[in-house]
Amino acid sequence: MSEDTQKILSKAHEKLAGLKQQATDQPDVKAVNDQIAALPEADRLTLENKDAVEAARKAYDSLSDAQRSYMSEDSLKAPETAEAQIVKLEAGETLDRAPTQTPDPTPTPQP
Secondary structure, eight states: OOOOEEEEHHHHHHHHHHHHHHHHHHHHHHHHHHHHHSSSSSSOOOGHHHHHHHHHHHHHHHHHHHHHHHHHHHHHHHHHEEEEEHHHHHHTTOOOOOOOOOOOOOOOOOO
């Protein structure tokens, strides 16, 4: 077998090993992504969500560096945002929300 053929086969073997590892990692990554996605948006979080936020962080922290590389940037930021909101809620703060606009009353028809 030529040296070029051996290099090609070696690269193909490495690629296959990487794909096998990725296939093995995907169920764990999906489970963590789903757990993070299930968290309420930061402005909807309450202290009742604290356990879910902590569980999502623990699940994320349990992933390997390779597994974390498969996650989207939004999935990486969501637990940090949620944790920051929980800290604010524990301190008695709330997020600044836009005031809700009061709808115009329905006019009473004239007889």
